[in-house]
Amino acid sequence: MTERRPLTILFADVSGSTRLFESRGDEIARRIVANVLIALAEVAGRHGGRVVKTIGDEIMCTFPGPLHGLLAATDMHRRIKNDPEFQRDNLAIRIGLHHGEALVENEDVFGDAVNTAARMADKSLARRDQIVTTASTVFGITNTTGLRVRPLGSAWVLGKQAPIDIVDVLWQEDIAHVTTVQRVMQAIDATVTTERPxxxxxxxxxxxxxxxxxxxxxxxxxxxxxxxxxxxxxxxxxxxxxxxxxxxxxxxxxxxxxxxxxxxxxxxxxxxxxxxxxxxxxxxxxxxxxxxxxxxxxxxxx
Structure with a gap:
């Protein structure tokens, strides 16, 4: 059965896995990465998420709404940072997510929303310990969640006619120079100046x-x-x-x-x-x- 419905798509990628395989060997490194993905899946489940697939050292999940995905993303980072085994090997994750219309077919998910979420998690946009999402995903979420964001400018996504505004969701204690999520669009507008990059x-x-x-x-x-x-x-x-x-x-x-x-x-x-x-x-x-x-x-x- 094929259907279209709004979903929040999240990609989480293990950062540091290349060095892990070099230093610990294939068998041990594969076990550790698998444990990271299991931990991420458990966090996703607690926030109403569903694991669609794992691809190497990356996991893809869906959530019913943006808030579910955003809170899951912050908890995923905390889960990895608080695990002594993962920290011994200096592992971290980077996360990209986007909310939009998706095509659901045979337990898999396709479409523009998936492509946009995958772009948010790309190495060229998201760094380790970071959550990158589209401004449209956080727009309208009230500040009662305590989530904070920082504007990152705009990014090109394959298939889009124009760049889209993106933000960094702050999950750590240092929240200097950030804004509450409900004010993200105003914050992005405020960063636009006539100064040349x-x-x-x-x-x-x-x-x-x-x-x-x-x-x-x-x-x-x-x-x-x-x-x-x-x-x-x-x-x-x-x-x-x-x-x-x-x-x-x-x-x-x-x-x-x-x-x-x-x-x-x-x-x-x-x-x-x-x-x-x-x-x-x-x-x-x-x-x-x-x-x-x-x-x-x-x-x-x-």
Missing amino acids: RLMVRHRSQAFEIDEGTPFSIGRDPASSLVVETEWVSRNHALIEWKKGYFMLADRSTNGSWLKIGDDDEIFVHRDETHLRRGGSISLGQAHQLDDSDLVYFQCID
């Missing part, structure tokens, strides 16, 4: 400020905006430019680039592009090493 880039002793009208090239070519002379860096290795509302990193190299944001796992980019948000580092031509002297650091300034 900028990206600060630093490599060794050099520092650069990039704005939306300035493409920034990186490579061994002497004509590059930033010249990095190491053998694993291509002549025209990468380009940073403002596209579709973001600063985008486009890799054009032979060996690829590795992007790291906060404590998240590295993202490998090769002949492709990804957007830069908040702050982090880029390793050109090889994965991040203990010697960080060749890293390119960036910081987004809204």
Whole structure:
């Protein structure tokens, strides 16, 4: 039977699992990740949620309404942070969710709402210990819940004609510079200014400020905006430019680039592009090493 109904879709992904498999071995790491997913499923059930599927180290759940999903998301983070076994291995989760019309068929869920929720949980948007959702999901929920959010700007979602406003749901004690969920739309509007977005880039002793009208090239070519002379860096290795509302990193190299944001796992980019948000580092031509002297650091300034 196929039916359409409004649902809150939640994706939770285990952060740190790659290092876990390297340090603990496949069998032990697989057991620990499975235990994390079981713990997340138990939390979902307590909030009226249903587990649709697990995909590797990720779990997908549905909830009858936004509040159920939001409260489950905050409790999921607390469950992982309060478990000594998970903390011994420095595990955390990142969560993305969205409420919208979904197509339910044979116990699975499909449609635009699922795609949007999955995008919220993407590494390029959500970091470890973070809950990212659409502003429409939290709009109208009263402040009696005590939930707090912080505007994150907007994000492009495949199939959407325009970027959508997104927020970070704060579940930890530090809630400076945040707003109650019922005021999220006003808070987002208040963050819109005439100031142009900028990206600060630093490599060794050099520092650069990039704005939306300035493409920034990186490579061994002497004509590059930033010249990095190491053998694993291509002549025209990468380009940073403002596209579709973001600063985008486009890799054009032979060996690829590795992007790291906060404590998240590295993202490998090769002949492709990804957007830069908040702050982090880029390793050109090889994965991040203990010697960080060749890293390119960036910081987004809204």
